Amino acid sequence: MLKFLSVRLTTSLVALLGVMVMVFFLARLTGSPAALYLPVDATDAMVEAFNRQNGLDQPLLVQFTNFVSNALRFDFGQSIAQQRPASVAALSAMPQTILLAAISMGLTLLLAIPLGTFAALRPNSAIDRAITTFSLFVASIPDFWFALVCVLVFSVNLGWLPTSGQGSLLSWILPVATVMLHPVGVITQVVRGAMLETLNAGYVQNARARGYSWKRLAFRHALRNAALPIITIAGDRAGGMVNGAVIVSAVFAWPGIGQVLVDAVYNRDFAVIQAGVFVVGIAVILLNILVDLIYAVADPRIRIS
Amino acid sequence: MTAPSQPLLEIAGLKVQFGQTKAVRGIDLSVMPGEAVAVLGESGSGKSVTGKAIMGLINRPGRVEGTVAFEGRNLVGRSERDLAAIRGPGIAMVFQDSLDALNPVYSVGNQIMEILTVRLGWDRGRAREEAIRLMEQVGIKEAETRLGDYPHQFSGGMRQRICIAMAIALKPRLLIADEPTTALDVTVQAGILRLINALRQESGMALLFVTHDLAVARQVATSLVVMYAGRVVERGKIDEIFARPSHPYTRALLASNPGAVAHWSQLQPIAGNPPDKATKVTGCAFAPRCPRAEPRCRAEAPELRDVMPGRQSRCHFAEEVAHV
Numbered sequence: 001m002l003k004f005l006s007v008r009l010t011t012s013l014v015a016l017l018g019v020m021v022m023v024f025f026l027a028r029l030t031g032s033p034a035a036l037y038l039p040v041d042a043t044d045a046m047v048e049a050f051n052r053q054n055g056l057d058q059p060l061l062v063q064f065t066n067f068v069s070n071a072l073r074f075d076f077g078q079s080i081a082q083q084r085p086a087s088v089a090a091l092s093a094m095p096q097t098i099l100l101a102a103i104s105m106g107l108t109l110l111l112a113i114p115l116g117t118f119a120a121l122r123p124n125s126a127i128d129r130a131i132t133t134f135s136l137f138v139a140s141i142p143d144f145w146f147a148l149v150c151v152l153v154f155s156v157n158l159g160w161l162p163t164s165g166q167g168s169l170l171s172w173i174l175p176v177a178t179v180m181l182h183p184v185g186v187i188t189q190v191v192r193g194a195m196l197e198t199l200n201a202g203y204v205q206n207a208r209a210r211g212y213s214w215k216r217l218a219f220r221h222a223l224r225n226a227a228l229p230i231i232t233i234a235g236d237r238a239g240g241m242v243n244g245a246v247i248v249s250a251v252f253a254w255p256g257i258g259q260v261l262v263d264a265v266y267n268r269d270f271a272v273i274q275a276g277v278f279v280v281g282i283a284v285i286l287l288n289i290l291v292d293l294i295y296a297v298a299d300p301r302i303r304i305s
Numbered sequence: 306m307t308a309p310s311q312p313l314l315e316i317a318g319l320k321v322q323f324g325q326t327k328a329v330r331g332i333d334l335s336v337m338p339g340e341a342v343a344v345l346g347e348s349g350s351g352k353s354v355t356g357k358a359i360m361g362l363i364n365r366p367g368r369v370e371g372t373v374a375f376e377g378r379n380l381v382g383r384s385e386r387d388l389a390a391i392r393g394p395g396i397a398m399v400f401q402d403s404l405d406a407l408n409p410v411y412s413v414g415n416q417i418m419e420i421l422t423v424r425l426g427w428d429r430g431r432a433r434e435e436a437i438r439l440m441e442q443v444g445i446k447e448a449e450t451r452l453g454d455y456p457h458q459f460s461g462g463m464r465q466r467i468c469i470a471m472a473i474a475l476k477p478r479l480l481i482a483d484e485p486t487t488a489l490d491v492t493v494q495a496g497i498l499r500l501i502n503a504l505r506q507e508s509g510m511a512l513l514f515v516t517h518d519l520a521v522a523r524q525v526a527t528s529l530v531v532m533y534a535g536r537v538v539e540r541g542k543i544d545e546i547f548a549r550p551s552h553p554y555t556r557a558l559l560a561s562n563p564g565a566v567a568h569w570s571q572l573q574p575i576a577g578n579p580p581d582k583a584t585k586v587t588g589c590a591f592a593p594r595c596p597r598a599e600p601r602c603r604a605e606a607p608e609l610r611d612v613m614p615g616r617q618s619r620c621h622f623a624e625e626v627a628h629v
Binding site: 201202203204205206207208209210211212213214216221224225227298299300301 | 360362385388391393397400402405407408411423455475
């Protein structure tokens with residue numbers, strides 16, 4: 001297990017390095033920060049001074065080696081726009097992001113697992129068709145459209161919920177609902193498919209021949225065996241949630257890492273873009289390792305091999 | 306206690322149909338308390354479906370007709386709740402595929418203990434003691450240390466022993482064994498058959514043993530029911546049927562079984578295939594493959610009838626077949 005984890009960690013870090021290289025050069029394709037921060041009539045001397053101050057006067061390759069050597073010490077440089085270390089700007093947004101992702105994924109599983117299970121218990125029944133239709137429907141709605149319509153109905157017309165930002169508990173409802181939308185639909189379908197298979201497996205029929213209730217058959221005997229595909233898809237979707245949930249930041253001005261990254265790109269704040277991508281990358285790597293550990297807990301055949 | 310004259314299990318006119326496929330076309334069968342009955346038939350004869358139908362394990366869209374009376378009460382059409390109460394202490398079942406029959410994500414000890422805690426309400430400590438005792442009873446060495454092992458850590462024969470331990474945990478009055486040794490090596494097979502016989506002698510439970518193997522049937526059962534194309538074609542005491550089969554199909558089975566002939570050169574495969582399950586059979590279902598079929602066999606379906614004391618056969622010429 002330990003060997004497996006160290007291999008997993010090494011390959012993940014190689015992938016992260018590749019991502020960081022790409023981000024470094026792509027960020028610089030957005031244009032020069034000087035053009036953004038200095039007045040239109042700035043003199044060449046002013047531009048030169050600005051570039052020197054932010055380390056942008058050196059050749060690209062020198063900038064890159066500086067970036068890599070500093071990043072290895074977790075120094076991502078200063079934010080031009082925010083006048084504070086880029087790493088602080090990125091990290092300060094992570095608690096909001098992770099909390100939103102955790103709440104959304106928790107509620108998604110609470111909804112999708114019972115729905116998928118009930119659909120699988122009675123294949124092709126009215127309940128199954130209703131649940132399948134619902135899950136395909138929510139998985140197909142464009143989430144930005146859903147978010148905007150929700151704001152229009154619940155915030156603007158009815159005035160029940162705030163339109164944006166993060167304050168009271170009420171301000172969490174629409175962002176959470178938007179982030180959950182697609183995962184609920186997709187995971188319900190995965191649960192249904194996996195449960196259809198395990199409910200018909202020999203060990204569930206055998207357990208039925210021992211006189212157990214349908215609840216015990218479904219939730220103890222079939223669901224645990226259906227866990228692997230469910231964990232896989234849930235881990236994938238959770239990665240998407242940690243990854244910034246850009247829709248939420250765009251529509252609800254949610255102060256998460258998505259918002260930080262979008263602002264940094266608009267501001268040509270290279271240091272913050274790099275720090276933000278790095279932090280998200282680490283979060284996704286940790287999430288993948290967590291998923292591997294959950295696999296091992298769920299299935300003894302993975303644990304004892 | 307049930308009077309010895311009253312059957313523990315009495316099946317009458319049992320039909321099982323999946324869409325247009327008639328898996329069981331109407332069978333009658335009875336098992337007395339403590340009796341060991343073998344149900345013999347080639348694959349597709351409906352013998353496994355019969356076992357599942359008795360337990361009420363036929364899922365929709367499968368349809369079950371007829372009566373399955375267990376201790377005088379009909380089980381067909383009963384609610385899942387009523388059936389669940391009978392499964393285990395009344396009728397227990399052992400399946401063919403022992404790997405698929407055990408849940409791969411729980412230890413075997415956990416699965417044996419589950420039966421006792423859920424069905425009998427025992428606490429975990431008492432269930433653990435009994436689980437160890439059951440595992441020892443079915444011949445698993447070092448049962449206490451193996452309690453925490455998972456199904457994939459056991460061999461096929463050991464897994465089947467664990468399935469048997471789970472089946473007898475609630476002391477059933479009838480054990481249905483559906484080809485329990487088919488997936489096992491011959492040496493392992495002999496051990497399982499000996500175990501089933503020993504358990505039966507200890508507990509006095511009745512046995513309905515479903516198999517395609519005449520030699521295996523003879524090792525565990527005293528009575529034999531031969532099935533062909535979803536129907537019973539011959540029924541009687543197993544040794545008497547071996548000595549004097551009264552149906553051409555039984556005779557052909559004996560001639561095709563390596564354990565029942567003196568030399569391999571005497572082996573006779575049965576030519577042809579069983580009839581298609583979707584088509585209606587006119588006349589005798591075995592007639593197209595029967596060496597002594599006559600025009601009457603193709604026109605007129607034979608009834609299951611008494612041909613000698615304690616023997617029934619579904620053949621127009623049963624007496625002649627028996628006296629060859």
